[in-house]
Amino acid sequence: MIRKVWVVEGCISCNLCQDLVSEVFEVPAGSTSRPRKGHEKLLNGDLELEERIQEAVDSCPVEVIHAERR
Numbered sequence: 752m753i754r755k756v757w758v759v760e761g762c763i764s765c766n767l768c769q770d771l772v773s774e775v776f777e778v779p780a781g782s783t784s785r786p787r788k789g790h791e792k793l794l795n796g797d798l799e800l801e802e803r804i805q806e807a808v809d810s811c812p813v814e815v816i817h818a819e820r821r
């Protein structure tokens with residue numbers, strides 16, 4: 752189960768993570784990706800959501816998305 756998601760420095764604002772998991776990631780205009788405020792409450796074992804988060808982690812072209820599992 753994913754309990755924490757974060758984005759480290761280096762995002763190139765390609766929007767992929769936001770397209771894949773818009774409930775968790777946002778890429779504000781002119782800025783880099785970040786987890787949405789309050790996204791933590793969505794991390795409750797929803798497997799479909801976790802699959803999409805994992806897809807974002809695996810697909811980010813600069814590998815800056817991290818997810819911690821419990």
Ligand code: SF4
Nearest residue numbers: 762763765766768811
């Ligand atoms: S997929 Fe990676 S590079 Fe693209 S917006 Fe998300 S964090 Fe940034």
